[in-house]
Amino acid sequence: MREIEGSVTAPLGFRAAGVFCDIKRLGTGKGSDRGPKPDLALIVSDRPAAVAGMFTTNQVVAAPVKVCREVVRRGVAQAVVANSGNANACTGRQGLADARVMAAETARALGLDPREVLVASTGRIGVLLPMENVRNGIRAAAQALGRGGEFASQAARAIMTSDTRPKEVAFEWEYNGRVYRLGGIAKGAGMIHPGMSPTGRRPASLPRHATMLAFLTTDAAVDRRPLQEALTEAVACSFNRITVDGDMSTNDTVLLLANGAAGNAPWSARSRAFHAFERVLQEACARLARMIVQDGEGVHRVVTVRVFGARNVREADAAARAVANSALVKTSWHGGDPNWGRIMDALGYSAARVVEEKVDIGYAAPGSREVLWCVRRGRPTEVPFQELCRAVAPPEFELHIRLNLGRAGAVLYAADLTEAYVEFNKGDVNDPASLGG
Structure with a gap:
């Protein structure tokens, strides 16, 4: 597997375009002053493709999500049209x-x-789309379709709202002498706490897995059912493991099209080729998900929360999310304060079983096995405060939590909470262009 250019147009048989059609008019929120930024994207396969999707489990569901779920149930798609500036x-x-x-x-x-x-949309909630502009944009995008990386980048920019930069990735790999490609684009910076499922229904148990959108393409041929299984697992380990502000959007959508242009016979779930495809898909989703957190609204620090030793996965996930979404914990991250008391408090009110005298808390550099423990068995260690401050000073670090009650674990990629986030999202009712989505 190697990284290549081109994102959604890297796989054979895909074209893309991004055009400006003035969807985000003055008064529809952040970005009204951006000028003619592309605001409508089109991704097209030359041939019908197998499709898989993951959708928000919010009980309030945007109209385009409802349309997408119908298409995914049929299992075949050939185009994605997406707009920014209006969530519909x-x-x-x-x-x-x-x-x-x-x-x-x-x-x-x-x-x-x-x-x-x-169909996908992202932007301010509760505003009707300017449909004449949308129609004009669709016709213009259809005429502007192209196969190069610049066309994919235009599509990536077209779905941005409060994002500061486009998010793109593509990989190429070889199996049995044949070359395959997979690419993707994503957007997301605020209203980020995805919890998606294949149907949009909220599971009775904890899911394994501004709006986040992600569109992925591959020229591999994959049977419909294993394609959905692969996307479900990839999203569970990536997009459903991130949080910027703890707010699940009405529009969260991840779509994957597999058009078979590489020429292979469709892979089943049992084939070795399919398992290779799964690894590439998981890496692409993980890469895009981390880009979203790193580009979160006002984000200054990105923190990987790792929980170990929970009684079960459900409780490990609950502990991680309680910590990652605590406003007090997130503001201490922003201030560079290794305030483990706030972490302990969040663990205590989480849905996980927690025994104070068993909890360990520590900090580490990303990917490092060396953990600087500030709490052992519920009591502070003798590590100097200034040393702990240095551990949480970098723009990225890891928080390790051991509950020491079982063998289950969970990981969540989180962000701090900054003055910039508040300033960006509070808006000014006297200035409609300043209002968020």
Whole structure:
């Protein structure tokens, strides 16, 4: 596996475009003053592709997510149309009709079946789409489609809202003498605490897994069911393991299209080739997920929270999320304060079983096995405070928590909470362009 250029256009048989059609008008939130930034993206496969998807489990679901779920249930897609600047969420029947129009207009412009067009939106909630602009944008994007990396980058920029930079990745690997490629783009900076499932239904048990969107393409041929299984597992280990502000969006969507242009016979879940594909997919999703956290709104520090020794995975996850989403913990990270008392407090009110006298807490450099322990068995160690401060001073570090009650663990990629985040999101009602999504 090696990294290559081109993101979603790196695999054979895919084209992309990003155009400006003035979807984010003044008064629809952050980014109104960005000028003609591309705000509508189009990704197209030359042939029908197997499709898999993961969707928000928020009980309030945006119209495009509902349309996408229908397409994914059918299992075949050929295009993705996505806009930024407007979430098309909480827009009622008109919003759902508009999402279907986006699919129909895309199909008309490309000569496709509208049932094979996926739709995604991101931006401010509760505002109807300016559909004449959207129609014009779709027609322009269809004419602007191209196969080079510059076209993929335009699509990546078109889905950005409060992001400061596009997020792209692509890999190439060889199996039995044949070359395969997988690429992806993503967006996300605020309203980031994804919890996605294949159907959008919230599981009764804990899932294994501003809006985050991710679109992935591959020229490998993969049977529909294992494709969904692979995406479910990849999202569980990546996008569903990140948090910026603890807010799950109404629009979270991850889509994967496999068009088979590489020429292989479709892989089943039992084939070795499929397992190689899974590893590449997981790496691509992990890379994009970390880009989202690193580009979080106002983020100054990124912290990997690792929990060990929980009674079960459910409790390990609960402990990690309680710590990662605590406003007090996150502000101490921003201040460079190794305040383990706040961490202990968050563990205590989490849904995990915690015994104070068994808890260990420490800090480490990313990927290091050397942990500087500030708490052992519920009591502070003799490590000097200044040494602990140095451990949490870098822009990225790891927090290690041992509950010492079992063998289960969990990991979460989190961010600090800064004045910049508050300033960005509070807005000013006297300046509609300053209001967030």
